[in-house]
Amino acid sequence: MxxxxxxxxxxxxxxxxxxxxxxxxxxxxxxxxxxxxxxxxxxxxxxxxxxxxxxxxxxxxxxxxxxxxxxxxxxxxxxxxxxxxxxxxxxxxxxxxxxxxxxxxxxxxxxxxxxxxxxxxxxxxxxxxxxxxxxxxxxxxxxCPSCPSNFTMFTRPNGKWCIGVVPTIPFVTNPQAESLCQTNYGGVLTREPQDHANAFLAETFRIDVVIPMLGSPLWSAWTTVGFWINGQRKEACKTQKSSLCNTTAGFDFTDPLLSENPTGYIWGVNQPSGGGTFDSSCLHFSFNTSTKMTQSVDDYTCGVNSSTTGSAGFVGYICGVVPS
Structure with a gap:
């Protein structure tokens, strides 16, 4: 034969x-x-x-x-x-x-x-x-392409994309998070844009990462913990508050696989709020340490690793890489 x-x-x-x-x-x-x-x-x-x-x-x-x-x-x-x-x-x-x-x-x-x-x-x-x-x-x-350890592969309209939540000790600023994501994984800060995947990511991160760490003194002392994600406020929106600036359209994104007009950023109550007189040009995905539930996306000052009131700490970042 x-x-x-x-x-x-x-x-x-x-x-x-x-x-x-x-x-x-x-x-x-x-x-x-x-x-x-x-x-x-x-x-x-x-x-x-x-x-x-x-x-x-x-x-x-x-x-x-x-x-x-x-x-x-x-x-x-x-x-x-x-x-x-x-x-x-x-x-x-x-x-x-x-x-x-x-x-x-x-x-x-x-x-x-x-x-x-x-x-x-x-x-x-x-x-x-x-x-x-x-x-x-x-x-x-x-x-088959694969993701780094502890990352999850998603299929976006523009291609496959690996997403991982990375806790850090000590807490990090947004520029530090960007650098760590690029240096350690060759990636960029990211955010899954599809609504159905948002729910999956939030629950996965909450169960696998957030809840196990919320019991530690390092996290439990804070009301809110946040992970830095992709997005920088547009220059034109740093000095004004307008209907356009108070949406996703008020931010620039470097995530290469985001859709042209990303719709999956689910904002927290009255967010984003940092345009105009406030210097809140970076985005984070936050969790309440008491309820252990997500508070969705919020904007905050890029160069700090905790809030000025001491209620929020930026405990890591969400990193995206191309499968290899």
Whole structure:
């Protein structure tokens, strides 16, 4: 049975979330771990292991090579007579329900028992392969993009975006928060603009970050704690209060994936309030330490890490980065 028919049958018949595709080939990378299993046992082992993406065995070898996601980017097809085999994991969403509809069959050439110019794509979580291509006997694998630890991936209209809430000790000013986000994560201060995601973020941050820390003396002494987010008051709105300045339109944003006119900034009561005679040009996402609930978005002075009244402390920032 030639290579393409073998793969087409697997794509058409398996209904599990993942499958193992077997070809005659050799990896081009040398980063792997070894395990003393025959090839088919090794295939089963990889299938059950979330971190595994592929296995390789030389002809008549009594062990196999295990490749975790990210360790293998290319496999070169070999002749069946060489006896070298590679099995790699593929998500079923990459395959059509029937072999006749599979995109691989379009580029199949009878003169060559290999697959040419094929591409599979899928959206998946980290530790999976999102893109598989084959051209001229070389298979290429691209892992799904992932976020830094403790960040959550969102799909915005302009693309995928990782968002994380980062507590800091000691408290920080807005410029310090911007610098930490860029230095530590290569990102910018951010804010998820979709209303449904706002609710998710608020609840996630409240449960996972805010509530566990509110019991500490460092936070409980404050009435309000705030996380700096993206947004700087426009110059024209620093000296006046107008209907336009008292909305999101009164601020400039550097978050590259925000929509042109972001609508998801949910303001606190009577906010924003800092235009005109007040120097409140930066934005923070705040929580009440007594109720442990969000007070939504507020504007405040950029260069301070706590309020002049001593009631609010700026305890961190919300950072956004492009998945990698």
């Amino acid at each position: 030639n290579t393409i028919l073998f793969i087409l049958m697997l794509c058409a018949s398996l209904t599990t979330p993942d499958k193992m595709i077997v070809i005659f080939g050799k990896p081009q990378e040398e980063s792997f771990s070894k395990i003393s299993l025959d090839f088919m046992s090794c295939v089963d082992y990889c299938y059950e292991l979330d971190s595994c993406m592929a296995v390789y065995s030389a002809s008549e070898a009594e062990d196999c090579h295990i490749f975790d996601v990210g360790q293998l980017s290319k496999v070169t097809e070999t002749d069946e007579s060489d006896g070298q085999k590679v099995a790699f994991k593929m998500n079923t969403t990459m395959c059509y329900e029937s072999s006749e509809d599979n995109s691989m069959i379009v580029s199949f050439k009878k003169s060559r028992p290999h697959i040419q110019n094929l591409e599979f794509q899928t959206d998946g979580p980290p530790n999976q392969i999102c893109n598989i291509t084959n051209a001229n006997g070389v298979w290429k694998f691209t892992p």
